[in-house]
Amino acid sequence: MMEDQAATAVSSAPPIRVLVVDNDKSHAQAMAETLARVNYDCTVATSGPEGARWIDQDSFDVVITDLVMNEVDGEEILRRAKETLPDCEVIVVTGHASVPKAVEAMQQGAFNFMEKPLTPDRLRAVTAKAADAVRLKKANVDLQQRLDERFGFEGIIYASDQMKAVIERLKRLAPTDASVLITGETGTGKELIAQALHQNSPRKKKPFVALNCAALSEHLLESELFGHVRGAYTDAQTDRVGRFEYAH
Template sequence: MSETQESTGNSANSPIRVLVVDNDKSHAQAMAETLERVDYDCTVATSGPDGAQFIDQDSFDVVITDLVMNEVDGEEILRRSKEALPDCEVIVVTGHASVPKAVEAMQQGAFNFLEKPLTPDRLRAVTEKAADAVRLKLANVDLHQRLDERFGFEGIIYASDKMKAVIERVKRLAPTDASVLITGETGTGKELIAQALHQNSPRRKKPFVALNCAALSEHLLESELFGHVRGAYTDAQTDRVGRFEYAHGGTLFLDEVGDMPMPTQIKLLRVLESGEIVRVGENKPVNVNVRVLSATNRDLEVAIEEGRFRHDLYHRLKVITVDLPRLADRRDDIIPLCDHFRKQFTKRHKKTVRGISGAASRKLFAFDWPGNVRQLRNVVESMVVIDTDEILDVDDLPMELEESRSPVETTPESGPAGLIGQPLSEIERWAVEQTLKLTGGNREESAKILEIGARTLYRKIKEYGL
């Protein structure tokens, strides 16, 4: 127990910090000692002004305050706690005569009240319930932080100009309620972009619900989307809520929407126009408030020409489009992605992997990646799993990459051919810049590849402003 304590932040797994405020010093210390025996971290304030000062200067999870005190009373402690510590829970302590005031305090935001004389068991029980409420709040904060890290813009790994343009577009679209059609090859990260759109929108605290439209038959897809009532079809033994209702207030992501059967397309269009769904086997409409994001790896305009996709639904879904490039068209992202996946899978598989060799980096950089980012992720995971010397090298590569001989294709605008006739300094600058990209900025590895000294490379970096 301490009279003063340095301010600390808290998390869902940290000890619960309790502030006890009571004019009666012996009573305050007795409460603190009772709680400290079950591992609460307690601070005692023996007057209302002292309690108010602690609240202003420190951080607590639970505040236990006597209701009747001189100068600053328990109601003022409650008010200050709620203002300064929004995640904190406040328990008020009262004598029998002031129980109505305690009930009033609960209406103003107190968690509960304790009536004197206190018993240790009652004190611990009420404090534990308050602590559980705090832990739940903190767990939700931790969850949102992890979602931000995973699905926020800072969680998307990119260095290429093409992906910078994509992210800038997504940032502009996220705060709106517009329907977005995300296009790109399989494995380019369409669902990750959908999650980023949701996580950075006003709907972020509501559900994000995803459904792959290519994985289900027509009847199952309609049941998944709209729900069904018991007896709607042979296997419908109970009522079922559909994805639209689960996503109410949030976002519904329809992946591979180009594979949706035509009858289901008609029903989806009706929902988008009316904001109402009808469960399979029922006629009663249900209002839904959902932002719809969709994705496809198909050319929907060709599908429209061939009669496989509705023209009106297409324009409902693609109010705005986001086109994701192939990984082979954003090669500047390959090495940063490799390093990100290396760290991710090193942690997951409890391995020590300090980096990726230059030879392996060149192979990874040069490969065409028909499976895009998903394939790269799987390759790096397999390399981490089989590695034995703490460096991912050529001998850790899977067969298809180990045998790859094809160099990176270049264009006259961006590759060596475009440097013909340029000053030697431009050619040198290009070589240094590309090598740094290849190694993910590793200067030691870059110097080895360029066959120059580390000091020379450092001088070139400064000279060319890289």
Template sequence: MSETQPKNDDRAEADSPLQPGDFSVLVVDNDPAHARAMTESLERVGYRCHVATTGPEGAKQIERETFDLVITDMVMNEVDGMQILKLARQNLPESEVVMVTGHATVPKAVEAMQQGAFNFLEKPITPQRLRAVTEKAAEAVRLRRQNTELHQRLDERFGFEGIIYASAKMQTVIDRLKRIAPTDATVLITGESGTGKELIAQAIHQNSPRKAKRMVALNTRAVSETLVESELFGHVRGAFTDAASDRVGAFEYANGGTLFLDEVGDMPMATQIKLLRVLEEHQIQRVGDNKPIKVNVRLVSATNRPLETMVEAGEFRNDLYFRLKVVTIVLPPLRERRDDIIPLMDHFRKIFLKRHGKPTAHFTPAVTKRFFGYDWPGNIRQLRNFVETLVVLDTDGQLDIDDLPPELSEDEGAAEPQEMVAAGSSEMSLLGRPLADIEKWAIQSTLTLTGGNREEAAKILGIGARTLYRRLDQYKKDDGEEDDGGEVVNSAEDASDSAPEE
């Protein structure tokens, strides 16, 4: 399926409509009676109003407090409406300003709009007109808030902080991304299916100077070979059968932003030639048209196929290959970065608990061990699906063996971790115990998962290796063991079989 429009599941969820009571309004007018009349009219429909009956008083309130809307008279002594507008633009950049003017000063009000005022009200003002203009100004503020919140959510989701990892391999990838993102270099992302190539592409875009523009994603494998060029470059009416109207292609739609071409190794050879020309000339031609169209697009492509081998076999153009891989990002499969498994499990657990309206639930160590030991042929996508299966099937708040999908439900003979002696035989036994006991349980259980690898355990736990070593030495002293340099107990019998509640 082509994707020249944003995906539905990537859109921010619609916020509930804001009410007048959600907006703070400052009314500035040196005619107290007129100021009171406007305030009462707006308060009757729910707006939270503040009044200033002189220009200087209005200026002080703008400097001291925050308002969503400012309604100010144009003509006032000492500080007039234009000065109020200037102060509001400086101190309240997210607010909207409405000017109140008499007939003789309408041209001045128009000038104020050119300098950033939202609208103007000409005297005499009816309550209906006042409320209508105020409502439109409030709607503009609401949309600006939503846009700001959307960008914040995108930064949280696709910023580097939003990428879930704990492994050294992924840290290397992130370090490379941080150097690449601010540039305009063409990027090729390689990796097995399900390793998160589109997420990495989103992170590159969201951390680039193009973040305010669109990122358009197109999976070339999902598009019919005869329609790939139309999807990329667009077409004009009559270019081919069923071309009933002109159509904008992905390059044109992404102009100024980023185009992500997924599964680029499946692109037809004829289209590869045209794509190379676009990358070199920075212009496209719609199918059936001779007129060139300039485009300014950063290209990020991805593939799970060995392009070098395809080049040698004559299945992919050598010149395009080198044009696409100005910078290459190699995503390791999940089985090669097992340190990321537990953080990803917890991340998806929280997502699906919320999505499916489930109360809190936690993985048992038996399930965690199964996940940690599995090879994940489908990588992160498969892990995500397995976690959702667990959450959907769970009925007791324990994401346990009985909730596993078939691929992981059969016991392959691996020993199940047991509860550590100090904590008792169940998850509930950790409640009410000293924090030191819970910490000891967490450290020993994590060491079990990592096969006794202290460095990996420290990364998963989010502590320094030296801190971990000190804890282990202290546990040996507490247990009366001599420090012979060996590992702490991490056999199946000494590990816990239930995880502590968050």
């Protein structure tokens, strides 16, 4: 049952869109046909300028481009794809003589390179890895959006003008490095406010570390905040990173 559900989820996901750019028309079509057999949505451009136009006017997950082409070469396709489609992965295809240029292209942001002549297995394997990288990026973006919705200021429900003023002040503080002290009775949402502040700050990709200091003894609090090395006290069996270090 669970396998059937997983298969349905995979089949319902939109196919990975691939742009193949190669001024050798037969080679470009052969690559596209090989990938189409395993359910990639392929578009073929048979020149560098045509590939550049496709990048400017449409959206692709993976771009596979020959490195050596007339007018607009693979390096220009790579540069344009990275500027226009930041989540896209670019794979360059090269002959033996231009391998050093392919390595240079990877230093400029290409995902990988493939050396001619290509085998179908090699083409599918490298493209699959690039597609996985794209899916991971999209999943991270989706997760970040859900975190923003859950822990952002929009996720805080309030009705009073006083609370509205607090939220507006926090929105102004969030982009800064100012230290913020949040006080209030138990159950009034201090940690929720702290999470929202963190989630809307430049530090949101770093850990949010919450610690109930009142629930710890003085000795344990010091260990929690600053960490300890093995043998620092009787029960210290391993090294432990403190909360301050972990948060930074």
